[in-house]
Amino acid sequence: MIGIGDVEAAAEVIAGYVVRTPTLPSPGLTGLLGVPVTVKLELLQRTGSFKARGATAKLLSLTDGERAAGVVAVSGGNHGIAFAVMAAALDVKATVVMPRTASARSIEIAQATGASVRLTDDMAGAFALVERLQDEGLTLVHPFDDPLIIAGQGTVGLEFAADAGELTDVLVSIGGGGLISGVATAMRGLRPDVRIWGVETEGAQAVSQALAAGGPVTVDLSSVVTTLSAPSASPLTYEHVSALVHEVLVVPDRDAVQGTLDLADHAKVWAEPAAGCLLPAARQVLERVGEGVRLGLVVCGGNATTRDVMRWADRFGLH
Template sequence: MADLVTLDDIETAAARIAGGVVRTPTVHSPGLAARLGAPVLLKLEQLQRSGSFKPRGVLAKLATLSDDERAAGLVAVSGGNHGLAVADVAGAAGIAAVVVMPENAPARSVSAARAAGADVRLTPDIPAAFALAAELQAAGMTLVHPFDDPVTLAAQGTVGLELARDAIALGEPPTDVLVSVGGGALLSGVAVAVRALLPGTRVWGVETVGAEAMSAALAAGGPTPVTITSAVTTLSAPSASQLTYDHVRELVHNVLVVPDADAARGSVELAEHAGIWAEPAAGCLVPAARTILESHPGAHLALVICGRNADVPG
């Protein structure tokens, strides 16, 4: 079993990235509360630099690299948001970066990563993207992994740190916190912070059908490869890691799975009832919230809106 990240690790990460990221707000959503029939807090990470929570982990990782590791250039594999964050952070720091994405990654993320100065390379699918990134790492580049890194995981946990502190300040701590799951670093880090600061609060992961790396790992008793068929590329990790699996097994109440169509409808509901543009990776939390309320009536919900980087239909 991997060593679990602690609240102290998350506090260290928060100090590491201070000034480099947006301290995003946690707000009430009267519209979504009326829609769901329960109090709702929203952690607005779609307002974060590059449009998702991902720069937190990238900045923290960059702070730990040696001069030689920086000079070698960074390589990242991503369904969209992680690659865009690496491109943004590396470009601002004057560091070369190669970002490998599957061909079905959001076009806006591909374009934005290139505009930030990254060399974006497209592959047929996400497993091929991971394979190419591994080749580039073997050739000497410095890998910035999207989730299999305790430094990154602790930095993503700063989302949960801020959420928990905001909820305490508002005097309305949630009974249930919902977090989207790709490789699981955000869910893991949020669970560490929330469980430490809000004891008794349930933390839930949410995946989409065809991007069920964490559900599969929990069912198998450890990380196992999955076939990616979901259109929600920003959740499409080909497997969880031992690091994220161990955190989720220990700290997360359950992982729910919703269809792509429900995730897309959830994005529409966030726009119509909360005034938020969010990608389906965040939209999936809305149908999952309904499932939770069916089994836990009276729940007070907090949803981590992880990002906004989805293509707009033409």
């Protein structure tokens, strides 16, 4: 497992390349949920999500030989965007592998950087293709199974711990577990009494199923929230979550999309369902914990178009 020192080292390395995103009290969400709410607005990060942090930390660690041979990443959207943009900024040849279910906007942004974009039928196929490309000599920049990636994502928690007022509970979205592993490392290192809650959507439950099974397992993916759709956790993220996270909550896709609409209406931010899922999960936390809660929400990304969200809202009958 990484430690707080690894996260602090990553913060120094990436400081010139990423944004220290705002940490603010949210009067709108405080009114909606009935308890004090503070948000970490990582959707304002470079490339529209926290993923730029880990990608930059990994890319800056490459040897000259690795840079020359090129790098590859697999992604449902946000990691691919961040990886492609930051690789172009650092003049590293990049290949991005995405499932066809990734949003058209994510694919377009990755292509616009000059990266080679390879599409597969599903996420399992994307990971399989990446393994073949590694055999051809490309260096993998994994979305979560890498200590440097986790440390880079952990800088979100480092900033949140430093900039927020009093917090009792922090909610973090989970795909493969890289963000929550890093945030939990930082938050528990600096604020050991804060409870960390993970949030997944139904049909993208790699970490909760790993916890139930006692280790990583391959899961069936059916969630519309492709940015949280990892086919499995890794031993590394499983170890961090099982040691540092209070509980992993699961919410339906419909509630995650409603959460996106609520964030727009009440917090005045345009997030994606990977962040929208935090609001229904926050209600679960309030039911479990009771009085005295002071919530922190990591609003992880905003790379969903208005068309995407309206299409999902129509699908689930949200008006």
